[in-house]
Amino acid sequence: MTAAALIVAAGRGTRFGSEVPKQYVPIAGICAFRRSVEKFLSGGDLGLVQAVIHPDDAKMYADAMAGLDDPRLLAPVTGGATRAQSVLQGLEALSGHAPDCVLIHDAARPFVSRRIIRNVLDMLQTTEAAFAALPVVDALWRVEEGAAVAPVPRDGLWRAQTPQGFHFQTLLKAHRGYQGDAADDVEIARAAGMTARVVEGASENFKITTPQDLRRAEQLVSVL
Numbered sequence: 522m523t524a525a526a527l528i529v530a531a532g533r534g535t536r537f538g539s540e541v542p543k544q545y546v547p548i549a550g551i552c553a554f555r556r557s558v559e560k561f562l563s564g565g566d567l568g569l570v571q572a573v574i575h576p577d578d579a580k581m582y583a584d585a586m587a588g589l590d591d592p593r594l595l596a597p598v599t600g601g602a603t604r605a606q607s608v609l610q611g612l613e614a615l616s617g618h619a620p621d622c623v624l625i626h627d628a629a630r631p632f633v634s635r636r637i638i639r640n641v642l643d644m645l646q647t648t649e650a651a652f653a654a655l656p657v658v659d660a661l662w663r664v665e666e667g668a669a670v671a672p673v674p675r676d677g678l679w680r681a682q683t684p685q686g687f688h689f690q691t692l693l694k695a696h697r698g699y700q701g702d703a704a705d706d707v708e709i710a711r712a713a714g715m716t717a718r719v720v721e722g723a724s725e726n727f728k729i730t731t732p733q734d735l736r737r738a739e740q741l742v743s744v745l
């Protein structure tokens with residue numbers, strides 16, 4: 522089974538709020554985007570790695586990936602205004618290479634492990650879609666005006682992460698037929714009738730969304 526990774530990095534990081542988009546902000550000298558790309562290039566199970574970037578970021582991308590001379594890393598393509606559009610652009614770019622499956626990953630999740638990548642790939646041997654996620658363990662409350670108003674049952678609730686893996690042709694067809702944005706690619710796959718199975722993620726595989734997440738990333742790197 523041939524596999525490609527698609528790493529989406531065309532977002533603007535509005536919640537993070539820095540001038541440099543969060544995926545290019547250094548974490549102990551190496552940005553999240555490069556850390557993510559390196560993780561998928563290591564281990565040798567991904568035949569191709571396709572990055573999707575914002576049209577304004579070509580120079581930052583070149584600087585971030587400087588010295589990464591792995592022929593499996595394809596030239597980046599530009600994304601769109603929504604994450605779903607960016608993924609579709611990446612899938613179209615990969616379609617000429619016709620991989621059997623694709624693992625889609627947020628550039629902003631730099632601490633994905635080899636274990637998770639391997640387990641998502643392994644799950645794709647027996648199912649058409651598989652994604653990393655963690656079960657919700659805390660009590661959930663609906664809060665209004667700063668006060669708890671109703672408990673929300675947490676049974677069966679999982680927090681989605683990436684990578685999210687799919688049989689390539691089925692996902693490409695699903696994306697081409699999908700209108701609007703989506704929380705993630707599992708939503709698009711399910712809308713097309715695919716079954717998506719869960720693989721255990723990890724708390725370290727968090728997404729850098731706010732400046733607080735960057736501080737957490739710096740702390741994590743300091744103890745690795």
Ligand SMILES: Nc1ccn([C@@H]2O[C@H](COP(=O)(O)OP(=O)(O)OP(=O)(O)O)[C@@H](O)[C@H]2O)c(=O)n1
Binds near residue numbers: 531537600607730
């Ligand atoms: N149009 C978009 C939007 C998002 N992404 C990517 O999707 C991943 C997850 O998205 P998120 O954390 O929401 O990133 P941003 O959209 O950049 O953040 P924000 O919503 O705060 O603006 C990121 O790696 C981001 O670069 C993308 O490629 N294209």
Ligand SMILES: C[C@](O)(CO)[C@H](O)COP(=O)(O)O
Binds near residue numbers: 627706730
């Ligand atoms: C795809 C994702 O990372 C799954 O957790 C997530 O949906 C990305 O964006 P969000 O806007 O932070 O939900």
